[in-house]
Amino acid sequence: MKDWNWRLISTHAILIVGVLFMSLPVWVAFATSTHAPETILREGLQLWPGSHFLETYREVLFVEGGVMKSVLGTTMLKNSLILGIGFAIGKVVISMLAAYAIVYFRFRLAVPLFWVIFMTLLLPLEVRIIPSYEVVAGLGLLDTHFGLIVPLIASATGTFFFRQFFRSVPDELLEAARLDGATAWGFFIDILVPLSKTMIAAILIIMFVVGWNQYLWPLIMTTKEENYTLVIGIKQIYQILAEGGELPQYQKAFALTILATLPPVLVVLVFQNWFVKGLVESEK
Amino acid sequence: MANVQLRGVRKTYPNGAVAVRGVDMVVEDGEFIVFVGPSGCGKSTLLRMIAGLEKITEGDISIEDRRINDVSPADRDVAMVFQNYALYPHMTVRGNMSYGLKNRGMPKDEINRKVEEAAELLRISDFLDRQPNQLSGGQRQRVAMGRAIVREPKVFLFDEPLSNLDAKLRVQMRIEIKRLQRRLNVTSIYVTHDQTEAMTLADRLAVINDGKIEQIGAPIDLYNNPASLFVASFIGSPQVNLLPVTFDGSRLINGELAIDGFSDLPQSTPLVLGIRPDDLSQASHGQFTMRVDIVEQHGADNLIYGALHGITNAEEDGAEFCFKASHDLLPPLESSLSLGFDASKAMVFDQQSGQRLI
Numbered sequence: 001m002k003d004w005n006w007r008l009i010s011t012h013a014i015l016i017v018g019v020l021f022m023s024l025p026v027w028v029a030f031a032t033s034t035h036a037p038e039t040i041l042r043e044g045l046q047l048w049p050g051s052h053f054l055e056t057y058r059e060v061l062f063v064e065g066g067v068m069k070s071v072l073g074t075t076m077l078k079n080s081l082i083l084g085i086g087f088a089i090g091k092v093v094i095s096m097l098a099a100y101a102i103v104y105f106r107f108r109l110a111v112p113l114f115w116v117i118f119m120t121l122l123l124p125l126e127v128r129i130i131p132s133y134e135v136v137a138g139l140g141l142l143d144t145h146f147g148l149i150v151p152l153i154a155s156a157t158g159t160f161f162f163r164q165f166f167r168s169v170p171d172e173l174l175e176a177a178r179l180d181g182a183t184a185w186g187f188f189i190d191i192l193v194p195l196s197k198t199m200i201a202a203i204l205i206i207m208f209v210v211g212w213n214q215y216l217w218p219l220i221m222t223t224k225e226e227n228y229t230l231v232i233g234i235k236q237i238y239q240i241l242a243e244g245g246e247l248p249q250y251q252k253a254f255a256l257t258i259l260a261t262l263p264p265v266l267v268v269l270v271f272q273n274w275f276v277k278g279l280v281e282s283e284k
Numbered sequence: 285m286a287n288v289q290l291r292g293v294r295k296t297y298p299n300g301a302v303a304v305r306g307v308d309m310v311v312e313d314g315e316f317i318v319f320v321g322p323s324g325c326g327k328s329t330l331l332r333m334i335a336g337l338e339k340i341t342e343g344d345i346s347i348e349d350r351r352i353n354d355v356s357p358a359d360r361d362v363a364m365v366f367q368n369y370a371l372y373p374h375m376t377v378r379g380n381m382s383y384g385l386k387n388r389g390m391p392k393d394e395i396n397r398k399v400e401e402a403a404e405l406l407r408i409s410d411f412l413d414r415q416p417n418q419l420s421g422g423q424r425q426r427v428a429m430g431r432a433i434v435r436e437p438k439v440f441l442f443d444e445p446l447s448n449l450d451a452k453l454r455v456q457m458r459i460e461i462k463r464l465q466r467r468l469n470v471t472s473i474y475v476t477h478d479q480t481e482a483m484t485l486a487d488r489l490a491v492i493n494d495g496k497i498e499q500i501g502a503p504i505d506l507y508n509n510p511a512s513l514f515v516a517s518f519i520g521s522p523q524v525n526l527l528p529v530t531f532d533g534s535r536l537i538n539g540e541l542a543i544d545g546f547s548d549l550p551q552s553t554p555l556v557l558g559i560r561p562d563d564l565s566q567a568s569h570g571q572f573t574m575r576v577d578i579v580e581q582h583g584a585d586n587l588i589y590g591a592l593h594g595i596t597n598a599e600e601d602g603a604e605f606c607f608k609a610s611h612d613l614l615p616p617l618e619s620s621l622s623l624g625f626d627a628s629k630a631m632v633f634d635q636q637s638g639q640r641l642i
Contacts, residue, residue, distance in 0.1 A: 173370055173372065175366070176366060176431075177383075178336075179335065179357050179362070181358035191372055
């Protein structure tokens with residue numbers, strides 16, 4: 001009994017240390033964001049919440065000139081949502097179609113093509129960022145949502161996951177559907193997509209977070225302030241703070257950081273059941 | 285309803301493996317044909333070629349005199365029941381049964397009417413709004429059959445549909461399939477490796493071995509009159525007793541054993557004598573003496589297994605004879621039993637070619 005207690009306490013102690021280690025910075029950012037700029041300048045980072053919560057967040061989100069020169073926090077939030085959602089949906093659609101072609105159509109180059117796609121996993125965006133920029137700029141798509149999202153939606157990871165999933169779907173289902181007169185498109189929409197529900201959910205969640213956190217690409221793709229995403233905004237706000245002759249508005253920078261963290265956290269919390277299911281379950 | 289003709293049908297896979305080597309046959313209108321054979325004999329491939337799921341390498345298949353080699357599976361007017369049911373897991377029973385009709389552009393109320401009729405016939409009306417994972421094995425089997433029936437196809441194809449069920453349910457569903465086929469009178473082709481299923485279901489039975497039809501005919505004819513050693517040993521449970529012998533001009537010889545009553549057999553080649561367990565009987569001076577090894581009591585009858593006296597290969601696996609006796613014959617183990625048989629019911633095969641000689 002004593003031994004058991006000791007083990008319980010020690011494991012929990014380790015867990016608690018881990019949780020503190022991960023969440024304390026977030027907490028400090030939040031607590032600091034609720035203080036007046038004078039307090040922060042005088043006393044540094046704050047551990048306990050202050051009294052300026054509503055004021056700071058209202059200014060960041062809704063007041064023109066409150067955070068950037070002209071753009072509102074809500075506009076950046078909207079831009080980030082469009083990028084995150086478009087990025088996630090685009091990746092799922094493209095990679096499902098690619099995987100469908102690779103698994104179900106016996107064309108000559110299916111296997112080598114799959115490995116070519118797979119190899120692109122080794123090439124991060126940064127490697128091809130200049131040619132990608134050239135293409136998008138040449139097409140006149142700078143500062144558009146289309147130009148921001150489309151160059152990013154090819155996904156080797158997604159294609160790989162869907163390929164593995166489709167390969168585990170029994171062949172008899174395809175054969176039964178063929179006898180039932182389903183077309184290639186019909187089989188995909190009526191059978192494969194509903195079967196992949198949990199898998200789609202899991203990939204949507206991962207990709208939303210990845211898209212939301214994109215930094216470098218939106219940074220070079222957007223030149224106008226009204227197209228900034230939250231993640232870009234955070235970077236810019238520090239720059240503005242450094243330039244201005246007034247009191248640095250650190251509380252607003254922290255508030256923006258907290259706002260940028262919230263949506264991905266909410267998505268993961270709300271959909272975590274689906275997420276876990278999609279990764280472990282193989283009910284067919 | 286339609287007849288199905290196969291002419292010189294062959295299947296060679298891209299890797300060179302030959303699955304079907306020349307099959308010619310006609311399945312008559314409304315007939316229930318069973319393909320039976322050991323696993324890997326090509327029976328499933330043959331069925332899948334009729335369904336359109338495998339390409340035909342050579343030869344022709346026609347349904348109702350229409351050549352269907354290049355017709356897509358959906359347009360062949362055949363329906364198939366798969367071994368693992370292949371129900372769409374995310375659709376309800378109703379969805380599963382109506383999917384094929386929907387793809388054919390049938391109006392909704394007609395689909396509903398047909399689905400409900402078929403469900404009634406199969407006694408699954410109560411489950412129409414459930415999903416397959418909420419059903420038992422037997423119910424899923426019925427849904428799979430329902431999906432085939434609603435389409436009112438010209439030909440039913442069954443690919444070992446009962447092999448995932450437990451023994452009791454298998455017998456039940458076997459009877460149900462037979463009854464259903466009688467009632468709908470649709471040409472049916474059924475693949476199985478289970479000889480009991482084959483014997484009980486078939487109007488005609490095609491025994492397939494190594495990609496060829498070994499023999500085709502009414503089940504009881506195949507049982508009584510097998511054309512080859514393969515058919516004789518495949519059909520019948522318990523299996524036929526086989527004894528390697530040679531012919532010396534008047535008797536069949538194995539070791540010290542000599543059996544009278546045979547003539548006109550080749551003397552130079554090794555032969556095999558085959559006797560069904562139920563053709564053996566107890567006799568005071570029979571041809572064989574059996575040393576009782578095991579007695580299986582099946583209730584109505586007893587199966588008595590034992591080695592024969594005097595033969596050279598008595599100790600080998602599979603050399604034991606089986607004697608089907610009535611339930612009141614219960615000889616003590618290790619005792620000797622004198623067995624006789626009617627020479628007219630015995631079968632003699634050429635050991636090399638497997639051909640039936642007598």
